[in-house]
Amino acid sequence: MLRHSIAAGLLAATLALPAFAQAPAAPVPGWAVGRPEGSTLAPHAPRLTVTPLDQVPVAALRLPAGFSAEVYAHGMPGVRTMTEGPNGTIFAGTRVIGRVYAITRNADGTTRTRVVAQGLTQPNGVVMVGNDLYVFAVNRVLRYANIEANLDNVPAPEELTAAYGLPTEQQHGGNHHWKFTTLGPDGRIYTNIGVNCNVCTFDRDVFATLLSFNPDGSGRRIEARGVRNSVGMAHHPLTRELWATNHGRDWAGDDTPDDTLIRVRRTGEDHGFPYCVGNWADPQYNAGRNCGEFQQPAALLGPHTAALGMRFYTGTMFPEQYRNQIFLARRGSWNRSRLTGFDVLVAHLDAQGNVTRLEEFMTGLRDDANQRFLGRPVDVHVMRDGALLVSDEQMGAVYRITYRR
Amino acid sequence: MPVRLLAAALLAVALPAVAIPGAAEAESIGRGSDRAAHYCANCHGADGRSQQEGIPSLAGQQAEFVTLQMILFREGIRQVPAMNQFAQGLTDRDIEDLAAYYASLRPGPPDDRGPRDAALFERGRVLSARMNCGVCHLPDYRGRNQVPRLTGQREEFLARTMAEYRDGLRSGADPQMNGAVAGVADADLAALAHYLAQLE
Numbered sequence: 054m055l056r057h058s059i060a061a062g063l064l065a066a067t068l069a070l071p072a073f074a075q076a077p078a079a080p081v082p083g084w085a086v087g088r089p090e091g092s093t094l095a096p097h098a099p100r101l102t103v104t105p106l107d108q109v110p111v112a113a114l115r116l117p118a119g120f121s122a123e124v125y126a127h128g129m130p131g132v133r134t135m136t137e138g139p140n141g142t143i144f145a146g147t148r149v150i151g152r153v154y155a156i157t158r159n160a161d162g163t164t165r166t167r168v169v170a171q172g173l174t175q176p177n178g179v180v181m182v183g184n185d186l187y188v189f190a191v192n193r194v195l196r197y198a199n200i201e202a203n204l205d206n207v208p209a210p211e212e213l214t215a216a217y218g219l220p221t222e223q224q225h226g227g228n229h230h231w232k233f234t235t236l237g238p239d240g241r242i243y244t245n246i247g248v249n250c251n252v253c254t255f256d257r258d259v260f261a262t263l264l265s266f267n268p269d270g271s272g273r274r275i276e277a278r279g280v281r282n283s284v285g286m287a288h289h290p291l292t293r294e295l296w297a298t299n300h301g302r303d304w305a306g307d308d309t310p311d312d313t314l315i316r317v318r319r320t321g322e323d324h325g326f327p328y329c330v331g332n333w334a335d336p337q338y339n340a341g342r343n344c345g346e347f348q349q350p351a352a353l354l355g356p357h358t359a360a361l362g363m364r365f366y367t368g369t370m371f372p373e374q375y376r377n378q379i380f381l382a383r384r385g386s387w388n389r390s391r392l393t394g395f396d397v398l399v400a401h402l403d404a405q406g407n408v409t410r411l412e413e414f415m416t417g418l419r420d421d422a423n424q425r426f427l428g429r430p431v432d433v434h435v436m437r438d439g440a441l442l443v444s445d446e447q448m449g450a451v452y453r454i455t456y457r458r
Numbered sequence: 459m460p461v462r463l464l465a466a467a468l469l470a471v472a473l474p475a476v477a478i479p480g481a482a483e484a485e486s487i488g489r490g491s492d493r494a495a496h497y498c499a500n501c502h503g504a505d506g507r508s509q510q511e512g513i514p515s516l517a518g519q520q521a522e523f524v525t526l527q528m529i530l531f532r533e534g535i536r537q538v539p540a541m542n543q544f545a546q547g548l549t550d551r552d553i554e555d556l557a558a559y560y561a562s563l564r565p566g567p568p569d570d571r572g573p574r575d576a577a578l579f580e581r582g583r584v585l586s587a588r589m590n591c592g593v594c595h596l597p598d599y600r601g602r603n604q605v606p607r608l609t610g611q612r613e614e615f616l617a618r619t620m621a622e623y624r625d626g627l628r629s630g631a632d633p634q635m636n637g638a639v640a641g642v643a644d645a646d647l648a649a650l651a652h653y654l655a656q657l658e
Contacts, residue, residue: 098603227633
């Protein structure tokens with residue numbers, strides 16, 4: 054039925070084109086496939102100016118008993134992905150504002166923030182390899198050697214762009230070109246190449262993949278295919294398996310498809326995009342494929358919730374039940390009549406690595422009654438003392454969550 | 459069931475999700491007005507309506523859109539040399555003041571707007587409906603938040619801007635516009651620009 058109504062909509066749109074448009078009709082843009090006429094859903098506006106501390110909604114955060122949240126750092130518009138240097142500096146990437154921030158702790162426990170790189174295109178991928186910070190800005194890969202010793206006078210980075218050979222912004226058509234990066238237990242850098250559209254036919258050996266590289270850009274390996282847009286991944290601390298969050302497509306209804314948590318059991322396996330998400334067949338791009346032939350998600354994370362950064366909890370501060378469980382941030386929906394997400398979940402795993410339960414861990418940023426949100430969590434990071442950092446892109450702030458018995 | 463869901467999506471109206479307190483306060487507008495008179499009015503017009511070819515009108519523009527573009531100019535992410543120079547050294551508050559000021563002005567066409575070409579206007583109207591421009595810019599094209607107002611804008615500026623999005627020379631807070639005008643012919647962009655520029 055859904056398929057029919059969308060097909061009818063497309064047909065009607067085509068018929069509405071009068072004969073005078075001699076130029077070949079532009080294809081329906083990928084992002085607009087299935088977009089219901091009359092809808093006014095659009096992405097939420099970012100906030101790229103500094104949010105004063107008294108407007109950072111830390112007081113609204115809700116956590117399980119025994120946990121508390123404080124503002125660790127603020128005044129960093131667009132702050133997103135986080136990685137930590139050997140001396141405890143938190144480096145944070147952004148998207149639109151093009152900056153990389155560094156957060157250091159002062160002797161009195163307060164924090165200081167610096168901009169260590171700027172003017173980059175979507176520098177969302179940040180990862181430490183030893184003493185060096187790697188920044189992934191679409192296809193550009195920059196290595197800032199010995200960064201923590203040079204925070205006040207950052208030297209020019211080494212450019213590794215050619216060695217990595219990632220698709221350019223133009224090859225992506227501007228779509229899903231930002232990266233997430235993490236260092237694997239094998240010393241390789243793991244990253245994503247998002248799909249170059251909302252949903253379309255594309256080269257499945259290039260786009261919608263998870264990849265790994267040696268840090269110098271050599272040894273490219275496809276870790277997973279059919280992963281539409283992952284902007285969060287981490288390796289299980291015991292099994293060393295790669296896990297990732299993945300965004301479902303837009304404009305296929307309020308409740309379909311789900312964003313997913315995926316577990317990569319074998320290198321190169323196929324997770325189904327654009328044909329399927331779990332057992333959900335895409336209404337336009339299934340191409341007659343049986344969804345059973347693809348890897349099934351480890352968990353469904355809700356429609357349009359924008360599940361992003363994830364980490365396994367490897368600290369000892371939190372209660373034992375959280376050890377080696379997955380904390381993941383959901384930035385929150387736009388392509389849905391009512392808001393979903395805007396929170397941090399815990400995916401609880403059993404000894405076999407099956408997801409047994411999803412726990413709403415950090416809530417309070419979604420205001421259901423007024424259909425508005427107070428902030429947008431993007432990434433989580435486990436500090437060495439076991440505290441959990443959560444970045445809030447909308448508020449330009451990082452929260453620190455601690456536990457006391 | 460899916461049909462009902464789709465219907466619900468059709469009916470849904472997204473509400474502005476983030477309220478920025480005090481964005482349009484008179485004080486902010488006053489400061490913005492002073493700064494604009496010194497630095498902006500020369501090109502963008504004393505009343506925010508540009509009388510210069512290629513320079514956009516800002517009167518009635520969405521404050522969040524102006525803020526976003528000014529930040530992109532300041533950070534060197536969007537390259538327009540004259541604007542990169544003006545944006546250098548502006549604080550976030552300076553930018554928000556300018557945005558509040560321009561948002562407070564009444565939008566309207568430039569004095570030199572040409573007459574309506576009925577066929578071109580109709581072609582633009584049909585294209586705009588087919589391409590669903592009103593989904594993000596809203597059906598009356600007044601824009602919202604980071605999505606700009608299109609009415610009252612200069613025609614040649616609209617055409618050039620859409621071509622820049624199409625050709626990957628420009629990007630916004632997200633790539634929606636790049637996708638929306640991918641592969642659209644110059645003649646169709648011209649029709650869209652004419653239609654939008656003729657609307658009140």
